[in-house]
Amino acid sequence: MRASNPKSDGGRSPRIAIIGGGITGQTLAIGLLRRNITSFTLYERASAFREIGAGIGFTDNAERAMKALDARIHAGFKSVAAQNSDDWFRYVDGFNHNPQNPGDMNEELMFKMYLGERGFEGCRRSDFLQKLVDMVPSEHVRFRKNLRTVEEQKDGDGVVVMTFEDGSTAEADVVIGCDGIKSRLRQLMFGPSTNAKYSHKFAFRGLIPMSKARAALGEERTAVRVMHLGQDAHALTFPVADGALLNVVAFATDPNPWQTDPEEEEGGTKFVAPATRAEAMRAFAAFGPAVKTIMSLLPEKLDKWAVFDTYDDPVPTYVRGNLCLAGDAAHASCPHHGAGAGCGIEDSLVLAELLAATAEIGEGSRMTEVLQVYNEVRYERSQWLVQSSRVVGEMYEWQDKECGRDAERIGKEVERRSHLIWDYDVDEMVKTALKLMEGRIKGR
Ligand SMILES: Cc1cc2nc3c(=O)[nH]c(=O)nc-3n(C[C@H](O)[C@H](O)[C@H](O)COP(=O)(O)OP(=O)(O)OC[C@H]3O[C@@H](n4cnc5c(N)ncnc54)[C@H](O)[C@@H]3O)c2cc1C
Structure with a gap:
């Protein structure tokens, strides 16, 4: 320098x-x-x-x-930043599950990436x-x-x-x-x-108190960065606020145009729209119990964010x-x-x-x-x-x-x-x- x-x-x-x-x-x-x-x-x-x-x-x-x-x-x-308690970023199959066993929080590991000293902390x-x-x-x-x-x-x-x-x-x-x-x-x-322009995906974003998240999902699933993959939707969870909160960003594919507010905000289309927990649960209805549980823990009133980019x-x-x-x-x-x-x-x-x-x-x-x-x-x-x-x-x-x-x-x-x-x-x-x-x- x-x-x-x-x-x-x-x-x-x-x-x-x-x-x-x-x-x-x-x-x-x-x-x-x-x-x-x-x-x-x-x-x-x-x-x-x-x-x-x-x-x-x-x-x-x-x-x-x-x-x-x-x-x-x-x-x-x-x-x-909240430290990850593990050196690996896990990518799990959040979608496939045994419908006979709705309490089974296990998600099959698809692959994992070594972070180690790299951090990727939130x-x-x-x-x-x-x-x-x-x-x-x-x-x-x-x-x-x-x-x-x-x-x-x-x-x-x-x-x-x-x-x-x-x-x-x-x-x-x-x-x-x-x-x-x-x-x-x-x-x-x-x-x-x-x-x-709209990438035809939007994201529900929310924070869950860690005590609630841990009680429902267990220590292992909440202490690290986890990407829950699936058909036409996916969710990322990681701890923030010194481990006091679990951050959730849950994306869903949307074939429709992003609904534009007639009263557009300064600078153009509003990218954020009000949403509900019920809507997030519907978007992930086909997913396994772990992802469904995550959605059920989100606050009742949420925001959903349109994902725009310059692609x-x-x-x-x-x-x-x-x-x-x-x-x-x-x-x-x-x-x-x-x-x-x-x-x-x-x-x-x-x-x-x-x-x-x-x-x-x-x-x-x-x-x-x-x-x-x-x-x-x-x-x-x-x-x-x-x-x-x-x-x-x-x-x-x-x-x-x-x-x-x-x-x-x-x-x-x-x-x-x-x-x-x-x-x-x-x-x-x-x-x-x-x-x-x-x-x-x-x-x-
Ligand atoms: C759901 C989601 C998750 C993300 N997660 C990550 C992540 O984990 N890691 C990561 O690296 N990135 C992430 N990103 C991307 C990241 O949020 C952005 O890249 C970053 O915030 C952009 O910062 P910026 O300062 O360029 O723009 P902005 O944060 O948008 O700041 C622009 C500023 O300019 C001001 N401004 C706007 N127009 C004017 C004007 N005409 N005159 C004066 N001031 C003006 C605004 O008020 C604002 O303060 C994520 C994005 C989204 C949507």
């Missing part, structure tokens, strides 16, 4: 606008601060930073990216976000700033004027859209045709001029690899390193080239994640033509793809980016 002096560019430091304070925007802000870059402002649409209470897991690559951005991010995650999203928020001083943050338009000034050396919904404006030399799956900046850069209409690039996209704004994927937010953290790491190096060598006015390097390093991997997340989601629901219900085939393919995510060398990614940038500058 470079410790740069933002004043060393001989002129003013580039003004960086971060749009959106989710995991991507916050980790980018912290990474910049860690590299002594203070000339940034984070603009957030809401009146406070918010995350839902549901769980999130981070894979090994994400943990390494956290450490490289700022060790405090990683320590913050570890302080709220936490409550809101707990992790709070850790991040605490690391970004409030002078860098503007709330109730809902980005509406951006305009690159013709004679302003790439200066961008942003207009917000409240009519206020602000200038920046680079605008980084970390504004999530419904990204306004993505729309402004590439048009509404790049809006995320159908990916953006052609993450950069246009001095505008750039990161995190879900760039590459919203289905959550089936559990790696979307981790991929956003990798984006933040490259951006923080490139912007720090830029400030150090006094290239603040050549933002477009810096951003192009970011695009070159990040586009292929993150777009692959979008594709692969769809593929493994189909495998978990026995819809993949090659693998069908074949445990060995699914296991091999899921493991191969997972390791492409987990084993990624984030240090090498940074080295490549810095080398590319150096080459560009020398080549001028």
Whole structure:
């Protein structure tokens, strides 16, 4: 990591606008601060930073990216993460069962993946976000700033004027859209045709008090990460909140269009709709007793989340001029690899390193080239994640033509793809980016 002096560019430091304070925007802000870059402002649409209470897991690559951005991010995650009590991620057949024995909680193991030191631990999203928020001083943050338009000034050396919904404006030399799956900046850069589309799966999400979960399902099934596979639906369970809660994400395939609310929310279609425990139980009625029991323990009133992604209409690039996209704004994927937010953290790491190096060598006015390097390093991997997340989601629901219900085939393919995510060398990614940038500058 470079410790740069933002004043060393001989002129003013580039003004960086971060749009959106989710995991991507916050980790980018912290990474910049860690590299002594203070000339940034984070603009957030809401009146406070918010995350839902549901769980999130981070894979090994994400943990390494956290450490490289700022060790405090990683320590913050570890302080709220629940340790898996076992080194294996289990994939079980949650579907086939003996109807004569409705009390039999056993599910046949289809395959398991070794996690070991890798972790893949889960936490409550809101707990992790709070850790991040605490690391970004409030002078860098503007709330109730809902980005509406951006305009690159013709004679302003790439200066961008942003207009917000409240009519206020602000200038920046680079605008980084970390504004999530419904990204306004993505729309402004590439048009509404790049809006995320329905993947035809939705998820019931809920938390079960661990004492209840354990009493019904036993210790073994609740202390580790378990993927319950089945026909046209699947459910993931893992402990969060220091083991006090069992997080449930239960996906079902939906051939219908996602029902859109006539009063659509800001930014387009509402992805969350009210649901009930009875509805979740109906969706898993054909499954075995263990999965049915999990559904029966969910709270009576639930939310269901439509799974949208950018698989159908990916953006052609993450950069246009001095505008750039990161995190879900760039590459919203289905959550089936559990790696979307981790991929956003990798984006933040490259951006923080490139912007720090830029400030150090006094290239603040050549933002477009810096951003192009970011695009070159990040586009292929993150777009692959979008594709692969769809593929493994189909495998978990026995819809993949090659693998069908074949445990060995699914296991091999899921493991191969997972390791492409987990084993990624984030240090090498940074080295490549810095080398590319150096080459560009020398080549001028
Ligand atoms: C069911 C489910 C389970 C998942 N599980 C995992 C998991 O286990 N592991 C994992 O790594 N990933 C997981 N993901 C993916 C992960 O949730 C996302 O990749 C991640 O939250 C994206 O973070 P972000 O900061 O890019 O966007 P967001 O979290 O969407 O943040 C965007 C921010 O921008 C703000 N904003 C939006 N528009 C504007 C605007 N116009 N102006 C100003 N501000 C704006 C918003 O208010 C928000 O604060 C899961 C996703 C789902 C749906």
